[in-house]
Amino acid sequence: MTNSAASHLLPVFARVDLGFERGEGAWLIATNGDRYLDFTSGVAVNALGHAHPHLVAALQEQATKLWHMSNLFKSPDGERLAARLCEQSFADFVFFANSGAEAMECAIKVARRYHASKGHPERYRLVTFEGAFHGRTLGTLAATGSAKYLEGFGPPLDGFDQVPHGDLDAVKKAIGPHTAAILIEPVQGEGGVRSAPHAFFRALRQLCDDKGLLLIFDEVQTGMGRTGDLFAYKRLGVTPDIMPLAKALGGGFPIGACLATAEAASGMTPGSHGSTFGGNPLAVAAANAVLDVMLKPGFFEHAQKMSLLLKQKLASVVDRHPEVLSEVRGEGLLVGLKAVVPSGDLVNALRDQKLLTVGAGDNVVRFLPPLIVTEAEIEESVQRLDRACAALSGDKTKRAAS
Ligand SMILES: *Cc1c(COP(=O)(O)O)cnc(C)c1O
Numbered sequence: 001m002t003n004s005a006a007s008h009l010l011p012v013f014a015r016v017d018l019g020f021e022r023g024e025g026a027w028l029i030a031t032n033g034d035r036y037l038d039f040t041s042g043v044a045v046n047a048l049g050h051a052h053p054h055l056v057a058a059l060q061e062q063a064t065k066l067w068h069m070s071n072l073f074k075s076p077d078g079e080r081l082a083a084r085l086c087e088q089s090f091a092d093f094v095f096f097a098n099s100g101a102e103a104m105e106c107a108i109k110v111a112r113r114y115h116a117s118k119g120h121p122e123r124y125r126l127v128t129f130e131g132a133f134h135g136r137t138l139g140t141l142a143a144t145g146s147a148k149y150l151e152g153f154g155p156p157l158d159g160f161d162q163v164p165h166g167d168l169d170a171v172k173k174a175i176g177p178h179t180a181a182i183l184i185e186p187v188q189g190e191g192g193v194r195s196a197p198h199a200f201f202r203a204l205r206q207l208c209d210d211k212g213l214l215l216i217f218d219e220v221q222t223g224m225g226r227t228g229d230l231f232a233y234k235r236l237g238v239t240p241d242i243m244p245l246a247k248a249l250g251g252g253f254p255i256g257a258c259l260a261t262a263e264a265a266s267g268m269t270p271g272s273h274g275s276t277f278g279g280n281p282l283a284v285a286a287a288n289a290v291l292d293v294m295l296k297p298g299f300f301e302h303a304q305k306m307s308l309l310l311k312q313k314l315a316s317v318v319d320r321h322p323e324v325l326s327e328v329r330g331e332g333l334l335v336g337l338k339a340v341v342p343s344g345d346l347v348n349a350l351r352d353q354k355l356l357t358v359g360a361g362d363n364v365v366r367f368l369p370p371l372i373v374t375e376a377e378i379e380e381s382v383q384r385l386d387r388a389c390a391a392l393s394g395d396k397t398k399r400a401a402s
Contacts, residue, residue, distance in 0.1 A: 023050020
């Protein structure tokens with residue numbers, strides 16, 4: 001390299017030339033002191049905003065006690081976190097991992113092993129959906145099934161049958177004697193904040209029950225309050241058998257978890273899975289602190305109220321700027337704006353207004369404020385969006401005139 005400022009980070013991310021050194025709630029402070037309203041939340045991770053005092057205190061306290069001691073020994077705080085997650089959900093067992101993809105890998109293994117332990121090792125295939133995102137490991141990439149992510153990495157792991165999103169007939173056709181489970185996101189996040197009718201999820205549950213399959217909800221993005229309840233499945237009224245979590249679980253500290261019923265997990269025995277760092281005391285302390293805050297009365301009511309406000313105000317911006325935006329979609333504070341202009345142009349124009357957002361598939365821009373966002377911050381974001389749209393339509397008029 002000739003440029004002394006050249007980066008030694010593997011160039012797999014198209015990074016924006018903007019660095020941050022501090023965060024406060026919904027705000028990020030750049031190295032030059034500029035304040036940005038952060039509606040990326042680290043891609044749905046910082047659900048309690050930046051530097052939440054309860055999380056900071058929990059991690060500081062844990063840092064003086066114990067960082068790591070491996071899964072060779074008991075973990076009282078890990079036991080407590082698992083018990084709390086089970087108490088709040090359908091699950092009986094939790095496996096701790098370090099990321100969403102790892103939580104997903106565990107989900108796939110649990111589903112395959114379930115059938116193998118019942119004498120049906122041939123039932124290892126999962127039905128998956130177009131537009132899905134399940135991670136970047138070789139297994140979860142195969143589940144994601146996107147040609148653009150798979151290219152150049154050799155033959156994808158066998159065992160995934162992808163069908164169009166929301167197409168029940170296609171699901172029925174894809175199910176055969178080799179099928180183990182159906183895998184779906186309650187709302188597709190990376191795929192463009194795409195949902196399906198509740199009736200579709202109910203029909204998947206029924207199919208699984210009729211055919212002895214397991215239902216896996218990938219709640220890595222939708223879980224931990226993002227859609228207005230602790231888990232999206234509660235709002236759908238449909239209960240899965242297996243549920244990977246990650247993103248917001250540690251409020252910014254890396255931790256993933258795979259939740260399962262006792263029946264679904266019945267194939268998992270000592271030695272059948274593992275992780276060196278999974279359930280690390282620092283990660284567990286962070287996640288227990290996240291739950292302390294989220295389980296306080298009124299927490300989700302606030303997130304739901306902010307969701308309604310944001311979606312109403314965004315809809316009025318869509319009405320004012322049909323040349324830039326066409327639709328508001330999403331659940332809770334997983335909100336998508338479908339753009340008419342290229343979504344990347346909108347993300348850039350918003351960043352010029354010091355509002356940070358995330359692109360997604362289907363030409364959508366995601367608004368992912370922290371769940372503790374205030375009314376004033378929602379109002380501020382909408383004003384910034386209005387200005388960005390005005391700037392974009394000004395550019396368009398200029399281009400048309402020249
Ligand atoms: C982000 C995401 C993943 C992958 O999580 P990583 O922590 O990046 O491995 C898996 N599934 C869904 C639905 C996600 O949004």
